[in-house]
Amino acid sequence: MKKIAVVGAGFSGAVIAQELGKAGYDIDVFDARPHVAGNCHSQRDAETGVMVHTYGPHIFHTSNEKVWNYIRRFDEFMPFTNRVKAITKGRVFSLPVNLLTINQFFGKTFNPEEAEAFMASIGDRSIETAQNFEEQALRFVGRELYEAFFKGYTTKQWGVHPSELPASILKRLPVRFNYDDNYYASTFQGMPRNGYTYIVERMLDHPNVKVHLNTKFERAIAGDYAHVFYSGPIDAWFGFTEGRLGYRTLDFAAERHEGDYQGNAVINYCDEDVPWTRISEHKHFSPWETHTKTLIFKEYSRFCEESDTPYYPIRLAKEKSQLNRYIELAGGETNVTFVGRLGTYRYLDMHITIAEALDVAERFLACAPAGERMPAFMVDPLG
Ligand code: FAD
Ligand code: UDP
Numbered sequence: 001m002k003k004i005a006v007v008g009a010g011f012s013g014a015v016i017a018q019e020l021g022k023a024g025y026d027i028d029v030f031d032a033r034p035h036v037a038g039n040c041h042s043q044r045d046a047e048t049g050v051m052v053h054t055y056g057p058h059i060f061h062t063s064n065e066k067v068w069n070y071i072r073r074f075d076e077f078m079p080f081t082n083r084v085k086a087i088t089k090g091r092v093f094s095l096p097v098n099l100l101t102i103n104q105f106f107g108k109t110f111n112p113e114e115a116e117a118f119m120a121s122i123g124d125r126s127i128e129t130a131q132n133f134e135e136q137a138l139r140f141v142g143r144e145l146y147e148a149f150f151k152g153y154t155t156k157q158w159g160v161h162p163s164e165l166p167a168s169i170l171k172r173l174p175v176r177f178n179y180d181d182n183y184y185a186s187t188f189q190g191m192p193r194n195g196y197t198y199i200v201e202r203m204l205d206h207p208n209v210k211v212h213l214n215t216k217f218e219r220a221i222a223g224d225y226a227h228v229f230y231s232g233p234i235d236a237w238f239g240f241t242e243g244r245l246g247y248r249t250l251d252f253a254a255e256r257h258e259g260d261y262q263g264n265a266v267i268n269y270c271d272e273d274v275p276w277t278r279i280s281e282h283k284h285f286s287p288w289e290t291h292t293k294t295l296i297f298k299e300y301s302r303f304c305e306e307s308d309t310p311y312y313p314i315r316l317a318k319e320k321s322q323l324n325r326y327i328e329l330a331g332g333e334t335n336v337t338f339v340g341r342l343g344t345y346r347y348l349d350m351h352i353t354i355a356e357a358l359d360v361a362e363r364f365l366a367c368a369p370a371g372e373r374m375p376a377f378m379v380d381p382l383g
Pocket of ligand 2: 149157
């Protein structure tokens with residue numbers, strides 16, 4: 001029986017390899033990087049001992065009980081709640097916008113009902129259906145809060161005016177009329193005791209799974225395998241024939257200090273004249289550990305050039321029409337399934353990545369014995 005190739009050792013690839021390896025398939029996993037876990041890679045900093053999320057802060061949260069039970073088979077999850085602070089025009093507030101944010105910002109002592117009525121009065125209700133990010137913000141939080149928290153940050157993060165971005169980006173953040181400052185609304189949230197790389201190493205630790213690091217998989221050898229699960233960039237698979245899909249990339253400037261630098265894991269900097277978007281202090285992601293020194297990262301966002309690491313897919317009209325052409329090309333592949341955030345060119349949280357990878361593995365285990373062909377996509381990348 002021919003082997004299966006899994007391209008990419010991030011969560012997409014690791015879950016597929018684990019599930020198919022367990023089912024008796026021989027798997028070759030390839031990753032161009034020198035480590036597993038993709039963008040969720042974590043490692044201890046030698047100087048401070050702090051567990052670092054190399055490609056930016058990653059907080060695990062989900063309302064999917066199946067995924068929560070699955071991930072906890074590979075490490076213990078420690079209690080962690082993401083409580084983000086935001087600095088705007090020299091003052092500190094709590095995000096997402098909640099009752100404390102509203103009361104402090106406007107110097108009020110509203111209760112939930114009063115706050116809701118107040119927000120309705122400052123929101124621009126002449127906007128019936130928000131056509132873009134700016135309209136969504138003006139409708140739901142009004143101009144003052146939009147300009148304080150969203151306009152500058154979003155312009156820095158995406159490199160375009162918020163009126164050019166889809167409303168869906170802002171819809172990720174709730175507005176709350178109570179004092180709940182948990183950044184996420186998910187049922188479950190936590191941090192792996194030993195880091196994400198430990199989890200992925202355990203997923204890949206199976207006698208049927210062989211991992212090849214520092215090895216870029218080339219399309220030319222796809223025919224050597226019964227099937228290829230590809231979690232690399234879809235445009236790269238086709239040699240960028242339809243042009244490069246646009247991404248934002250991030251630069252991280254590390255600083256080491258004594259003690260506690262900012263007293264919180266994440267602080268956003270919402271003013272446009274501060275060049276970084278946020279500062280993350282990674283020891284606060286492991287509150288059960290004690291470290292005398294600290295390591296912080298200032299995060300800068302910019303357009304992703306050819307040699308950079310792709311982070312956030314831009315997905316504006318131009319990119320979507322390019323993506324459409326890549327989807328058509330993918331339909332011509334006979335033994336490749338495109339998965340994950342790069343393979344489907346979507347922003348995906350870890351729990352969605354894992355849920356989708358489990359679905360892909362399950363479908364393959366049903367298709368393969370029946371001699372049925374796996375589809376190129378299990379999800380609609382344009383959806
Ligand atoms: P990746 O992790 O990108 O893995 C793909 C792998 O494929 C890479 O290692 C790459 O080297 C390899 N590869 C590509 N092409 C080839 C090739 N030709 N040959 C060999 N290898 C190849 N999610 C959360 O749930 N919570 C968070 O707090 C959170 N924070 C985030 C912060 C940032 C800044 C970003 C960008 C994302 C964040 N995410 C978060 C999302 C999370 O990073 C993704 O869900 C996850 O990385 C997706 O896994 P993946 O396996 O699909 O992709
Ligand atoms: N955002 C903002 N100000 C903030 C935090 C977020 O304007 O302080 C906007 C920004 O455009 C971001 C979007 O809200 O891309 C979604 O926020 P989220 O925290 O989900 O961003 P991500 O985790 O993707 O960086």
